[in-house]
Amino acid sequence: MERFCALDEEQAELFRSILGRVGDKWSMMLIGMLQQGPYRFTELKRMTRGISSRMLTFTLRQLERDGLVTRTVYAEIPPRVEYAATELGSTLVGPVMAVAEWASQHQREIVRFREAYDAAQDDAGDTPRVR
């Protein structure tokens, strides 16, 4: 309340929900990868270094549910399943990449800030250093 209107309660809630959706450990990476074209489950698993089957399945299901990704099953033996980004999914990539670019543009600056901050903390801890 007060003069804080740029991000009211409701906006904040919506915003957090979408960041939660998209800001998790794997979603954006998957959306990003699927921009290149359809991929199979195992391909995604290999490309997304370190993801567990459990999480890959789960994350893809979420994205599918939200209409960001499609899942196509081919009745073959052995089974083949392809995932692809939807149009909606593609529109998300732009804004999110903007954040990514901000990240890469300012990372050095942030690292320097961190070092300065940590150094200042160490100095502060100088006096009461003995135990």
Place this chain on the structure above:
Amino acid sequence: MERFCALDEEQAELFRSILGRVGDKWSMMLIGMLQQGPYRFTELKRMTRGISSRMLTFTLRQLERDGLVTRTVYAEIPPRVEYAATELGSTLVGPVMAVAEWASQHQREIVRFREAYDAAQDDAGDTPRVR
């Protein structure tokens, strides 16, 4: 690997680290609030409905460490501490708001996708419904 180059291993790592930094439960809301001008600890705590002292302190420290927020202590009684967004902090708001706008522009669409998906799931569960 392969044809996935838009978001390589390193980029993905950087990107996740920044999303982790900024995509947590409170950071963006605080940055957003501090756009309106400096605020005191208790003001922020009141405005940020539901945050604990512990998390408010912690989040503000992180933001300060990253150079996104400044912390100014006034040697008064009772003590007064003011937090404000830095220039760097302000530049983050744009990109992140772009994601927020995407969220609000597409939320209905997503809700519809979810409903459709859930309905389809229920239908699939129709046959083996008994127990």
Place this chain on the structure above:
DNA sequence: CCGCATCCTCGAGGATACTG
């Protein structure tokens, strides 16, 4: 090959109480 079920760990973050 695709993916579900189960178990288990670990850390984010809330509640509470206390200080300068």
Place this chain on the structure above:
DNA sequence: CAGTATCCTCGAGGATGCGG
């Protein structure tokens, strides 16, 4: 007022094993 310290909960997510 502006935190710090401690304890505790709870859910994200990894590991493993099985099934179509």
